Amino acid sequence: MGAKVIVLGGGFGGATAAQKLDKYLLNDDVEITLIEKNDSQTYLTELHEVAGNRIKPEGVKVSLKEALEYTRVKIVQDEITKVDIENKKLYSETSEYDYDYLIIACGSEPAYFGIPGxxxxxxxxxxxxxxxxxxxxxxxxxxxxxxxxxxxxxxxxxxxxxxxxxxxxxxxxxxxxxxxxxxxxxxxxxxxxxxxxxxxxxxxxxxxxxxxxxxxxxxxxxxxxxxxxxxxxxxxxxxxxxxxxxxxxxxxxxxxxxxxGIQGNSFVANIGLNTDKKGRIVVNKYMESSNPYVYAIGDSASYVGEDGKPMPALVESALQSADAAAYNIAASIKNTPKKELKLNLHGNMVSVGRRFAIAELSGIGGLSGYPATFMKHIVNMHYLFGLSGLGMCAQYIRDQFIDVPDKGKLSIIENHVAVTTNMFWLSLMRVFLGLMWIISGIQHIQEGWLSSVKLSAGASSAPMQNVPAWYGWFMEKFIFPHAVFFQSVITLSEIGIGLLLVVGLFTFIAALGTIFLHINFYLSGMATFNNWWYVITAIAIMGGAGRAFGLDYYVMPWLSKVLKHWVRRKKLKLNVF
Structure with a gap:
């Protein structure tokens, strides 16, 4: 049996460390275990939004099962009460766990500074x-x-x-x-x-x-x-x-x-490792503690960089220290060179309610108001994507803008965006749009678009004088000399998009294709203003219309799992259920 590595704590740092261990030891015989007392992790930096009734409690929960899906990481829900550094053992009230390497990612706790009461x-x-x-x-x-x-x-x-x-x-x-x-x-x-x-x-x-x-x-x-x-x-x-x-x-x-203020977790401060005055474990540039088999990351670690600055209590610090610890444990197991932690922090952001924020970002400078608010949402989704994929980003958008507990806190525009509708009605629009594309494609086949030149003739009779100069040049230079080929592409695309929309497969992509084709038709003079309903309908169905009476209901969850498996395991596996 290979080395046993335990990650203690399932926050952003702990979950990331487990993911990175699986990545760096992909072809090695190891046992990776993450021990967390809760069944999910909490996005601690967004707790104020729950306290202030901006989002529901579910909006700060991140499923560890989803985050570690298709890795070899074993998730154990248990609360560790004792760490035996000498004998490399962890104890809970009911179990004991052996380890060869340990990553401590237990976070921090409030500091009261001895203030009475x-x-x-x-x-x-x-x-x-x-x-x-x-x-x-x-x-x-x-x-x-x-x-x-x-x-x-x-x-x-x-x-x-x-x-x-x-x-x-x-x-x-x-x-x-x-x-x-x-x-x-x-x-x-x-x-x-x-x-x-x-x-x-x-x-x-x-x-x-x-x-x-x-x-x-x-x-x-x-x-x-x-x-x-x-x-x-x-x-x-x-x-x-x-x-x-x-x-x-x-x-x-x-x-x-x-x-x-915060300080190191009191449990961490008493396990027998060197700590600083705030109870955080002192680590070197490899994230090693005073015991070479025990590493500490994030808020559990006290690290001072070469510039003399201490590692701040930020999500970005937790992620980068987690990566360094995982890499160096893998290096120890493989007997390869280790790498130093070189923090590359990109700045700070703070929101003041839903509509105002400030941001101090490297490479950008200072932002305030809506631009800073937008950047904060982007960064939050960046962290969630790295941890759990696109599904978590979609959930974040729903929690922030749609499924909110108090719609009175939303702006007028946000309130309208938050109004949801039954996808059944949009599925009718989807099928209708698909049928219109199929009919258009069949008409073009009957008109001979697959065999004889129609574009140049059609263009000469169309109001080409109203076509933008750059688009007219493009048509003359690239399209007309190969008219039959592009006619065939357009005709088959119409039928293909139509079929996808009718059966509800890859609806979002088919909607984008609708928009692209119509804009080209309009620029070339082949479509009139009255045909813009194609674009409006395409935009309306992009929000998931294929999941109601469509194949997207089955295909998209399957595809998401296939892609996640490929990203995590570097292998394509079609049977992921």
Missing amino acids: MKEHAFTLWSLKDAEKINKHIREMFKKAQYETDKQKRAKMLTFIVGGGGFTGVEMIGELMEWVNRLCKEYKIPRNEVKLSLVEALPKILPTVSRENLVQKVVNFLNKNGVEVKTNSMITSVTPDGITLKTGEKIPTKTLIWTG
Whole structure:
């Protein structure tokens, strides 16, 4: 039996490490196991969207089974309680696991800095359970406040404070800022009775953002939308009824959401490896801990690069350190040279509600507003695609823009996009469009398009004088000299596209073909404005019309699995079910 490699933790770093181990040891006899206490991983950086009612809880869940499908990785759902470094064993309450190499990817946990009452009375945002708890509590405060007659008690219920002005804190207050507007309408509470505050101990919020103008845009946006930003305001104590600042100011509240810092997972800090003052495992440039058979990645690792900068707690850091650890374990097993971790981080992004964000990106610079919001969505989908493929990206789009819990937070355009329809009705349009293409192709066959020149004759009688000059040149140079060939291509394409649409196979591609053909017909003068319904119908059916009474219902899931198997295993396997 070959080497046994265990990845402890199934977050982005852990799942990526397992994928990379399978890739780098593709032809080796090894046993790769991922141990995770939950049945799925959570996209931690988007928890504020669940807490603030932007998306449903399912929107931050990523299936480990799907992420590791068609790999040799064995997924074990268990909670490890003890690590025996000397004897290379892991223990849970019911099982023990042997390993030759171990990757620790247990993430981090909130740091309370010894602030009295913080751990006992503040909400944290470090798990899906935390986010759901915050969501439920905020709604409960509005429910109670609508009937509360005592002004002080009511004010306390309607005061919401986020402690910590880093990425998570700013994103959390941004979601609250939007959601409370809806809650005020729902529970008939005047908006001016609700107090939102972002409290930061440092002189400015978002301390890791270097461009001051971007930080100021965030502050201005928050202030404009009724959020008080308090800097140089360290929280010194917390009670069930409020907080006290270093200045002596007391703020009555029933809600403090603490995002002021993180530290290494307490379980990791006590397994017998060298750690830093935050409880993270100290690793070298190969991601090796003080024990050469134990590696640490992501938030579990404390690594300082050659430039003297510590590895930040970012998804990108977790992914790159996971790749390095997996590569170097494979190198140890194969007795080949290892590679150093050279972080190549591409910047930071932070959203402030649904419609505003800032981004500081290498090679691009600073962005704000909708461009930054767009980039944040693109980056999120990039991470999800790398982990679980196109299906997860499609799910992300549905969670963000269609299947949302509170459509009142959407813009007018987004609200219309989010309206769904039964695909049955679109399938009727699909079949009709397909029949029209088949009829057109048959007519062209009857007119002799497969045997005699028709394009040049047709073009001379068509209004060629209205054709764009560049397109006329293209037709004269390339199409007319080979007219019969291109006529045959057009005719067979019409029939082929029509058949695909009628049976509902590769509908998206057939719709693109419809658009391409019609634009060419229009440019050449062979189609009129009245024929643009072809294009409109094609666009309408691109959203999955082939999955209703069509072969896409069966073929697309199968094809997705075939492609995923090919990407993961580098082998084409048609029987993947």
